[in-house]
Amino acid sequence: MKKTLIKNLEGVPQTKLLYFKDPYKFKFKAEILKKWEVNGKMYIVLDKTYFYPEGGGQPSDKGYVSVEDKKYSVVDVQKIKGVIVHECVPSTTKSLEGKEALGEIDSKRRVSNMRCHTASHIVMSAIEKVKGKAQYAGFGIEEGKVRLDVQTEKITPEDLEEIERRSNKVIYQAIPVKTYFVSRSELEKILTGLHWAKEIPLEEKVRIVEIEGFDKSICSGTHCLNTIEIGMIKVINKFRLQKGVERIEFLVGEEAVNETLDYMNKLSSLARKLNISAEEIPNVLMKLRNEKKRMEKEIEEMKQELTESKFRNLISKKELIGTVEVVTGLLREANAKTLGRLVKKEIEENENLFIAVGGLSGKPALVAGGGSQLIKKGLNVSQVVSEVCQTLGGRGGGSKNIGFGGGLTSENIAKAVEKVKERIVSFIK
Ligand SMILES: [Zn+2]
DSSP states (O other): OHHHHHGGGTTOOOOEEGGGTOTTOOEEEEEEEEEEEETTEEEEEESEEOOOOSBTTBOOOOEEEEETTEEEEEEEEEEETTEEEEEEESOOOSOOTTOEEEEEEOHHHHHHHHHHHHHHHHHHHHHHHHHSOOEEEEEEEETTEEEEEEEOSOOOHHHHHHHHHHHHHHHHTTOBEEEEEEEHHHHHHHOTTOBSOSSOOOSSEEEEEEETTTEEEEOOSOOOSBGGGGOOEEEEEEEEEETTEEEEEEEETHHHHHHHHHHHHHHHHHHHHHTSOGGGHHHHHHHHHHHHHHHHHHHHHHHHHHHHHHHHHHHHTOEEETTEEEEEEEETTOOHHHHHHHHHHHHHHOTTEEEEEEEOSSSOEEEEEEOHHHHHTTOOHHHHHHHHHHHTTOEEEEOSSEEEEESOOHHHHHHHHHHHHHHHHHHHO
16 A cells, blocks of 8 residues: 555654554554545544554554544554554545544454564574574564564474473563664664664664563564563474575464464373373374384285295196297286296296286286297397387386386286287297
8 A cells, every 4th residue: 555655645744653652552542634535445644653554574453543433443554654554444535634533453463463573583582592593584473373484504393392492481481571772873782693673774763672681683563561471382383495494383372372272182182082191192103103014014025925825826827838838817916026026036947938927916017027048039028018018008118038017007917918928929939
């Protein structure tokens, strides 16, 4: 809304910013200096205001402005060249300039934003203390949830726990949050170790927000008067935005408490279902995971044994075509790796043997192999397998004496085995 408003603000004096003085004052009286309407919305400038304008990552206040018993909703507040503009609905054609207005700030929204904003200073400082070096890179508040972007080294899960612990400790130490203005020359002296501003503001007086013994930042937002008012901080997410920039998301105050209670209740409910205590959950889960791994390994071994036994059975049923022994078949529990090993061993031991077997465990695969006499006569097994599989929509590869085919369904694998056999029979004859 900013650009469209500037032309209406010529000659309007700067607004007295009272939210700096008392962030807990939610009702006030002021004089309307200017009022105009655009597209059903009304814009009001007061001589002084407690409404916080959107800025520095903190959303604007909302609430009401009442004039002569008529209540208007304040839906947005912006600061333009030192003037605070209150966007209100509905609009009125009445002249309101010079009249007294009663301002009422949505205190629940404001208090939540103050808690979030103060919490951000604490988390920022905690990151710096845990990581050694950190630089503020961005910040946003949305209904009790904060996202904070920080330039720092990778934050590990252990770092995150430590950051959360230190931040909550600062809350329960109930440290007063002081705000004051310093001149630019004073600022130079305390500049090292200051957080928050991406760049130093141009104003002659710069506002400092100090949590004694923990953090000192340049900031124009609204804050709690004491860290205890924040209640609680609960980290919920961490992302790596890019190399060297980490994003942390956390809940503040009531939202943090509710989220934590929900987690605890979910754990208790799970523990009851498992008939154990909540403390036992990590151990029980680790045991279950190890047990699952052990069983998977056992099943795999059993499958291999079964494959080997069935494979030997197939070999025993070999068919003599000319001077070549031909073995074909399908094994439901075999995978390409095991079949490859078994086929290789057989063709090394029998130079007049040809095998084509389909394995259906995992991704269906065809494995074929030819003994050395066949290769000497010009057989290229991988070429035969590739050509056959391609006609069925799959693919193949391998070497002259052993070929692998894949990318086929179970049904097509059976067809592929038959077709490879046909090709070999015609090769022999
Ligand atoms: Zn701040």
